[in-house]
Amino acid sequence: MISKDFFRALELLAEDKGISKEKILDVMGRGILNAYKKDHAISDNARIEFNTVKNEIILFAEYVVVETVENPGEVALEVARKRRKTIKIGDTIIIKESPKEFGRIAVSSAKQILTQGLKQLEREKAYDDFKERENEMITTEIVSFNRDFVTLDLGHNMETSLPRKELLKSDEIYEGSRLRVYITKVDMTTKGPKVFVSRTDRNLVKRLIEQVCPEIQDGTVEIMGISRDPGDRCKISVLSHDENVDPIGAVVGYKGTRIKEVLEALQGEKIDVFEFDTNPTNLVLNALAPAKVVAVNPNKKKHEALCIVNDKDLTSAIGVKGQNAKLASQAIGWKIEIMSVSVAKEQGIRYRRIEKD
Template sequence: MISKVFFDNIDAVAEEKELSREQVFEAFTQGLIAGCKKAHDVRSCRVELKEDKNEILVFTQHLVVDELSLDLDKNYSQMLLADAKKINSRIKVGDILEQKIDPKDFGHFAVRDFKSRLNESLVTSQKENLYNHFKSFEHEMINARVIDVQDDHYRLDIGKDLTTLLPKKEALPKDQFHVGDHVRVYVSDVEMKTKWPKVFVSRSHPSLIIRLLENYIPEIKDGIIEVMGISRDPGDRAKIGVKSNDSKVDPIGACVGEGGSRIREIVKALSDEKIDLFRWSDNEKELIANALQPAEVVAVTHVNPKEKSALAIVPDDQLSLAIGKLGQNVKLAVQACGWSIDIKSETMAQGEGILY
């Protein structure tokens, strides 16, 4: 069958469906095979598309046998050798006999099956492309637009005509988004579902801050500065340990930016979540002391590398700051640096006879 119109429209269909030419060809092929099977009551058909000649070739396929059997290849309809030889005198048992047919002769039910399989294949390819697109953003940050607000979630437009939900439990306490607002979210997981891919997003995930740091601080994206440890009470406070791989670059200064410009943008993106930056160190005592900032640490003692535990001594007037409200500062310090930290004031240490 010659069909110049079909080949001329391939690019238009591919663009409309956001598919490749190969995917459109494959969907059309699967549709023709389904129609052929229905029209000719066979189990197998073959399609060949010759774009250079604008030609569409469709063939029925039969397995040639000397006698009909239920034990042979069930992928093919069977044809007795005697009947097959009437079509091709050189055919022999075990060969596949192909007969060219014209899709224009498809009846109502064959056309129905053709259209159904064609659309099914197009949609399947669209789903696969959509899944692969968002899978490439898994564990990354994306921009989304709020299109609906409910009591327990925000509905977000994440592009490619796909929406997802940001549960309020995955949002930050101070998030107060309205329809039309743009928001940055972290893609925590992408799953293929029956209908369309499902993209799971979060604003409370610790890695959202890392992606924001990479976005606003070129030195982190380029690997000059590394994020070594991070802990977070989403929406309230985060503690981040950074180190520089270039002695000329101050990791804290680079992250804060001139006049606090960089860190200010990150805090704004997190609905005013406070961020404590501390300098990472390979020296355990320095690391622990830095992690407890903004509290001043007099000494770090009783360091046990095996159990990764230590005791920090702080001035009396710094004890509450070192521990933090409801123990938040020490908790975040422990999570960020990976050490178990006990804290005592100087008076407490002296009273217990602790030398430091």
Template sequence: MISKAFFQNIEEVAEDNDLNKEQVFHAFEQGLIAACKKQLGVQTCRVEFKEEKHELLIYGQYYVLPEGELNLELDKKYTFLKLEDAKALKKSAKAGEILEVKIEPSEFSYNASRDLKHRFNEVLNQIKKENIYQGLKDLQYEMVTARVLEEEKDFYRIEINKDVITMLPKKEALPTDKFHVGDRIKVYVTDVEMKTKGPKIYVSRTHVALVTRLLEEYVPEIKDGTIEVLGIARDPGDRSKVGLKSNNENVDVIGATVGEGGVRIKEISKFLSGEKIDLFRWSDNEQELIGNSLQPAPVVAVTRVNPKEKSALAIVPDAQLSLAIGKLGQNVKLAVQASGWSIDIKSETTAAEEGIIY
């Protein structure tokens, strides 16, 4: 079949569905093969597009068997014909060859045309789903901005990209989150899966990596590697603790991250619905690292350092013991998680009573 309109239609379908021509050709090919199989009752067909000539060729395929011979391996793939039947279709047919019989789309029956349309749409929709999936897969482990569309009892319905809608379960939202329809929020993409109905994207606001991504967005020195986040821990909605190291002696990790007048850290906190961010300087010196991680509580000394077990004892002023431990043990818990060290805390008085030398 020669049809310029057919090939123009390919381009229109590609443009309308945000696909490339090769993808649409593939979908049409599968549809034409399905129609050919239905029309001729064969197991295999071949389709050839000659775009430069605006030509479309469709062939049903048969395997020509010699008299009395049955090749079981080929029989599983091809529809076979006896040599005499093959010669009736094509006089030059030979035993052992693949005989191709040309068919025109205009010859398709109603059922064959129906199979063509059904298979074409099926393959086209699958390609579109796969394209969306691949695009969303690039967002996995990244932070994205979403718009709140609706609030339900257990989740928020949010729009991430055009026509990409997912759910933010309230168990993955912060206790301080109070969103309204139209609000723009930051979420972290934890996973992207291909489901039967299409790609499904999972998001969270409680994941610790959301804080890291916010720091990268609002602190250029972190984004470009001048400052590194080497330790981070989080009590979602309440407080995060972040250990930072500068790779440039002229850049102060705390000052750069906080920003002039605290503008950077305030923006980060705002997107976390008021969650507090504690920053501390990372150090290769174990005692200094442990002491810094317990900030804002001052540490008098760090002793009984056991590198093998990564455990240590921090001595703090009596009046600062509660601050070092934190409400419900939050400060020391976050310090342990962020530094990677198991930290015991004692006041100066208790240390003296126990004869601890430091």
């Protein structure tokens, strides 16, 4: 069967859906074979070919020649001899069938398989697209919301529900509002791909900074550690692999232009950027900044550090609800204990005061 319209429609469908023609033809082939089975009660003896050069759909079926037809896949001798005069009982004959001759029920079945098959191909395509972007950041749009969830348009005819606990307290929730989110996981379910996203994951901050900092993109500056209290404060450790490049300046940007873009995307969440240092004392000092530390007793083997501060600076060094100490500890992977000078004196702890420049 020659059909230029079919192959023209195939080209448009493949382009519109972003699915290869081969995959669509595979689905179409299954549909036609199923239609053939509806009419002939068998399909194991049939095969289909699509000739995209000649715009031709060819269906071949192999029959066994018999005197009297009793089973599907058999053809009567008198019928077979109309095609080949020398054929005899027991021989096989290949007959070219025409899909145009299929009955209404068979055609309806073929259309149903094609519809279902295309839907599955679209699901697989969406899954592959988002699986490639797992652990990456995307921009979404709020399409609806209720007390517990926010529904986001991900593009590619895909939506996902984001629990409100995965939002920042300062996020503005209204239809049409755009949010940048981090894709934490992509699964294929019986209903299609499921994309899990978050606004509270610390890696969202990492991706935002990477986006605005060319020095991180080209490897000159590296993010060594990151910790976060979503919606409130974040600490980031950065290292420069070029002595002529200031890692903090690269992230913050001229007059804070780069970090401002990140802060806007996080609805005002505060970010402390500090320099990574291979010297444990300097690393702990940098992580606790802007806290004023008198001394640091590091334990390299255990990755622990005791920090001594003046009594009046103890509260600010620890931070509200221990936030500053906690974030500093998480950002560098060290256990940090903060102690006042008076307590250290009572416990007989020896330490050497840090010399100020």
